[in-house]
Amino acid sequence: MAELQTEPVVVIGLGRFGSALALELTGRGTEVLGVDSHPRVVQSMSGRLPHVVTADSTDIEALRQIGVAEFHRAVVAIGTDIQASILTTSLLADLGISDIWAKAISDQHRRILTRVGAHRVVAPEQDMGERVAHLLSGRILDYVEVDADFAVIKTTPPRDVVGTPLRESRLRNRWGVTVVAVKPQAALAGRRTEFTHATPDTVLSYGDLILVVGPVDNVERFAAAG
Template sequence: MFGSGSNGRKQDHDGSRQVAVIGLGRFGSSLALELAAKGVEVLGIDSDHRLVQRYAEELTETAVADSTDPEALQQLGLPDFERVVVGIGTHLEASILTTSVLVDFQIPYIWAKAVTRQHARILERIGAHHVVSPEYDMGERVAHLVVGRMLDYIQLDHDFALIKTVVPGWLQDRPFAETRPRSRYGVTVVGLKRSGEDFSYATEQTTPRRGDVMIVSGTVDAVERFANDA
């Protein structure tokens, strides 16, 4: 647990198991609770005392503070944290100023939530290491699922994605060495799952059956074309 040092926290700690989450709204609180459930020590910070009180028993420590005030964060020991998440979304100025303060503290890993692309660009420019856009990312993901035949879609980079989809008829009962989906579509079948079993790595000798589910990787265009043509 966070101890009592000169700044309110112990100096000897495992930085990967201690995270500060600033902003306990819907995104920040969900993240903080998930981290806590995984055994991570979480310091939750918000300017709203009602939110802080709501999560006081579920997080390692909580505090009411103005996160745009460097002195307030200094007193909470934020400079000693290796990982900090800025979950402020509705107040863009507070989000940007808070992130700027953390950058000045030279925090090694800063995650910041963005609500628009312009907001994201500003956060990246001032030094946030990871910028997440939950609403935009989810909208883009669902759009792929709605118009295609994918069961799930994860974009790992601007032009690379993983999809989960049911094995199409032309791939059934023949090994991948024979059907050659990579040569035909430029995609790689990463894994295969049969009903009641776990996913297993796919090889050229893997022979999918009707109803099997597979994980396929490739460029965004390639996996979309594969899923839509299946």
């Protein structure tokens, strides 16, 4: 895997989510400072992360002592201790961290984190549950919601758009969606195929995989039409 050099990140809370995030960032070439309040957790990560320390993230002096104020990006990955999560986020804002990400476990938790200074809030369990629900509900093979009520899906083309150039299929008028990429069926000429950009002249075939973008309801209806 090619390394991608980016700004250092401090990850506070090394449970399942935080440790996975810290390890993935490290593997991608990002310098990470891992922080957790439990010495046993820090010890277990010491051989896997180059920089990991034990500290109470609800104490602003402790955060200063380990150099957190020098970071521009931070992730509060604290799990079920909502009070610690909120206070830590607030202290990071007080320290002037310019890009604060925080993990939420409920909508109320999400709202509070935003109010106290989080710039981005993620809810991994809720987001994954919603994604799986979309995958189970029909012909959608993959689903990523990129904004409120806007998504990218991977699916196969409905029967009535097969064999017709995309410019003639009137997908935006009929469905309110856009096909942005296509991966021809792998069986074609026995060759390995990859996703390529779709153009107005692209003609879809049965078995192709396509990436479709649009409002959530629209892409779901499009996928169900097949």
